[in-house]
Amino acid sequence: GAGVSQSPSNKVTEKGKDVELRCDPISGHTALYWYRQSLGQGLEFLIYFQGNSAPDKSGLPSDRFSAERTGGSVSTLTIQRTQQEDSAVYLCASSLALGSVAGELFFGEGSRLTVL
Amino acid sequence: AQSVTQPDIHITVSEGASLELRCNYSYGATPYLFWYVQSPGQGLQLLLKYFSGDTLVQGIKGFEAEFKRSQSSFNLRKPSVHWSDAAEYFCAVGALSNAGKSTFGDGTTLTVKP
Numbered sequence: 001g002a003g004v005s006q007s008p009s010n011k012v013t014e015k016g017k018d019v020e021l022r023c024d025p026i027s028g029h030t031a032l033y034w035y036r037q038s039l040g041q042g043l044e045f046l047i048y049f050q051g052n053s054a055p056d057k058s059g060l061p062s063d064r065f066s067a068e069r070t071g072g073s074v075s076t077l078t079i080q081r082t083q084q085e086d087s088a089v090y091l092c093a094s095s096l097a098l099g100s101v102a103g104e105l106f107f108g109e110g111s112r113l114t115v116l
Numbered sequence: 117a118q119s120v121t122q123p124d125i126h127i128t129v130s131e132g133a134s135l136e137l138r139c140n141y142s143y144g145a146t147p148y149l150f151w152y153v154q155s156p157g158q159g160l161q162l163l164l165k166y167f168s169g170d171t172l173v174q175g176i177k178g179f180e181a182e183f184k185r186s187q188s189s190f191n192l193r194k195p196s197v198h199w200s201d202a203a204e205y206f207c208a209v210g211a212l213s214n215a216g217k218s219t220f221g222d223g224t225t226l227t228v229k230p
Contacts, residue, residue: 004159042120042206042220056217091159107159
């Protein structure tokens with residue numbers, strides 16, 4: 001597709017279950033970001049992938065959160081043993097990094113996670 | 117540490133009226149500043165950005181923003197608001213080398229009255 005695609009758009013799960021959220025970036029974009037947007041809050045940076053470099057995981061809130069990016073394209077964010085405070089919209093964005101300058105971010109529509 | 121403050125949680129304006137959304141930032145170096153818009157159920161869309169040069173930047177949809185270093189502000193303006201501008205607006209500050217790790221404000225929700 002032309003834009004950043006995220007799935008599922010909505011996910012309801014029970015506390016303690018694991019969830020996987022998927023992001024398919026714009027073709028050719030080398031940079032990929034995950035954010036969390038809690039109700040009434042701004043975006044919280046989670047993790048950043050750039051090409052084949054090691055990801056920047058500095059924003060992950062706990063070791064229950066992990067992400068991978070296969071083949072430099074699709075990324076999966078995994079939350080293990082979900083807690084109610086994990087309920088949020090998880091947004092993915094990609095950009096075409098231009099040397100040392102990050103290009104414009106293009107966002108997906110997000111995955112809304114509700115933990116009961 | 118960098119931070120962004122959007123003092124107004126919610127603003128209501130009449131269609132056709134002018135708009136100004138406030139943003140104050142704290143950043144240790146030359147900031148890279150952004151405004152994004154998020155319509156209901158949508159991802160964020162970049163309205164405009166500033167790094168250097170002219171302190172008045174023009175963006176999409178008729179928006180502009182002015183960087184004022186002395187006030188650490190980057191306020192967003194539009195001379196005449198349209199009903200379709202109703203959305204949530206986020207200001208962000210970051211580094212030129214990694215704009216995606218920007219720090220975002222908590223957002224301002226804009227309601228447009230007919």
